[in-house]
Amino acid sequence: MCGISGIFNIRLAPPIDKVALQTINRVLWHRGPDDEGYYVDSHVGLGHRRLSIIDLSGGHQPVFNEDNSVCVVFNGEIYNFESLVSELSELGHRFSTLSDTEVIVHAWEQWGPECLSRFRGMFAFALWDSNTQQLFITRDRLGKKPLYYTETANGQLIFASELKALLVHDDVDKTLRTELAEEYLMFGYVPDPYTAYKQIYKLNPGHYMLLSPGGSVAQTEYWDLEIPGSSLSWQEAQESLIEELREAVKIRMLADVPLGAFLSGGVDSSAIVALMSGLQSEPVNTCAIGFDEKAFDETEYANQVARRYNTNHVAKVASSEDFDLIDKLTDVYDEPFADSSSLPTYQVCKLARQSVKVALSGDGGDEIFAGYRRYQLQLAEHQIRSKLPYAIRKPAFGALAHVYPKADWAPRFLRAKTTFQSLAMNAVDAYGNSMSRFRADQREALFKPEYVKQLNGYTGLEIVKQHAAKAQTDNPLKFIQYLDIKTWLAGDILTKVDRASMAHSLEVRAPLLDHKFIEWAFAINNSDNINGNQGKYAFKKALEPYVDNNILYRPKMGFRVPKAKWFRGPLQNNLREKVLSTPMLDSGYFKPEMLNRLVDEHINGVSDNSDELWSLMMFAQFLRRQ
Secondary structure: OEEEEEEEEOOOOOOOOHHHHHHHHHOOHHHOEOEEEEEEOOOEEEEEEEOOOOOOOOOOOOEEOOOOOEEEEEEEEEOOHHHHHHHHHHOOOOOOOOOOHHHHHHHHHHHHHHHHHHOOEEEEEEEEEOOOOEEEEEEOOOOOOOOEEEEOOOOEEEEEOOHHHHHOOOOOOOOEOOOHHHHHHHHOOOOOOEOOEOOEEEOOOOEEEEEOOOOOOOOEEOOOOOOOOOOEOHHHHHHHHHHHHHHHHHHHHOOOOOEEEEOOOOHHHHHHHHHHHOOOOOOOEEEEEEEOOHHHOOHHHHHHHHHHOOOEEEEEEEOOOOOOOHHHHHHHHOOOOOOOOHHHHHHHHHHHHOOOOEEEOOOOHHHHHOOOHHHHHHHHHHHHHHHOOHHHHHHHHHHHHHHOOOOOOOOHHHOOHHHHHHHOOOHHHHHHHHHOOOOHHHHHHHEOHHHHHHHOOOOOHHHHHHHHHHHOOOOHHHHHHHHHHHHHHHHHHHHHHHHHHHOOOOEEEOHHHOHHHHHHHOOEOHHHHOEOOEOOHHHHHHHOOOOOHHHHOOOOOOOOOOHHHHHHOOOHHHHHHHHOOHHHHOOOOEOHHHHHHHHHHHHOOOOOOHHHHHHHHHHHHHHHOO
16 A cells, blocks of 8 residues: 655646655655655656565665656556466566566556456556656546545646645645535535536546646546346355455455454444455454443454354454544645544554554445335335325425424434435435535525525535436435445545554555455345345345355444434533634534534534534534634
8 A cells, every 4th residue: 555646737837846746755755664765757746655565675666667658656456467468478577576567567558448357456557657647647436545635727737646646746726615514514425527626526436537738638437347238146145255255355365464354343443354264274363442341342243253163353342431542633635524434444453553554344245235224214214215206205205394392312223314305305315405414404504694605505405416316227226325335435434544553664465355255145035135124134034154144144233433422421512612613603604603513502402413513513613723
């Protein structure tokens, strides 16, 4: 895992400033503390920070082809590089290293942009071909590895693995995006391809840019998740699932440095550890983070798996008062990021890095096998929508939603306000509603009229609609899963893990998010994924020989922190100070009386606004750094 950066002259521009490139690149030191390298000519400058994982002595970057006419800087891993080396060698290409990086330059020479279809891995890279005068920049299919870029007023494209690297360059426009508050408070993150800044963008997952001097800057999609037209039988799924996943795990265990796994005690991480144990003779290195509050602690289940597979297990119990890292999160994520599980994720990455340099994770299981409880609720909503015409649903359920209180104090089945709202909507609007940190009505109540006017009718739902238009399926569950992969997975889960791990120079690999495994798993029947009230049913049944039933079938806990308690206790003053700070009140986004109300209602125990307040606190910290 590494960090990459670069400067490219699109139009007539000053010569590439190597000092400026070095400044950008060295901001990424944490992503690659082992080495740095540069390439500069009249059109382009490429920078690299290296975290050595494969070919420790020979993998210095940039990496070149035989005559030095093509070079690349690369962040990630190409897991099938050995087979590609064999294929390309037979075609006449000569390799001078044992690194997976070198495969990229020869694959480009052989296949051009089509080389991406050959790569199985996670990656973001920039390749300069001096023969064709083209710069090829790309990002992996699911967005595991990040890449940010901006076009400056003087005609340069500047790019890097993290936002913070671009922000140190004097020519980068740091004006905030008008839609920032709307999108962030809906999603809990800034969705691709946007950032918090008006002129800085993310390269979309599964896209590339092919740039030439004098050309335009545009993204081209090379991969999308196609939803199969036919389904696997129960027998086919059960016979093949473990073997398909075992292959995805096996190819991710190649490393020339210590390797281990996260072990939360949940289904997904337990499955990865179980399969890893069968693929190596020595015990697997595992680590876990727990909490001293029982409702948030899963360490007993992690210990159970560790004992069964005799792993080298390290666990740390974090205090429920251990919130000193909250201020650090803004520096890690560079823009507002509302997922509070980023805090324990940061902690477990720090713990893992003490003993390993590469860790396998169980990320992706809920999205791929329909493990979230909301999938069951959304399917139930679909059944009602399919039976009641919109003309009846909209007024009936809309009226119920209007009068129903925000009942977060009540049993879950009585928390119906969002459900009533969703039933009054079409499927796309309902998905956006159920996934919102602040629902549309909450955002409207929170925002100043002046800001709403600036938005001119725009809402973050437009991004969901763009993805929904490409889903091309009438399968209600696969439709929701597809939207999750395009939004929630890329914008939240993968961003969270990449930044938290790279802050500690740790590489994290996710076998469940192998693109070939996902394409196979998406052919599993809905009824086999959700059986009654049991999500991930087919996955769990296939795992029964490997993971104990009390782990497979226990209620899902998730990776949570006790926010509600913190905000009524030791963080109460901190919460008020940040949410009601001058940057928040002067931002032009929020009604002060609504911010005060959210804080007071929570502290006084009238309602649990902890999710909303965490989101606002992270936004406040971001604004204070501008």
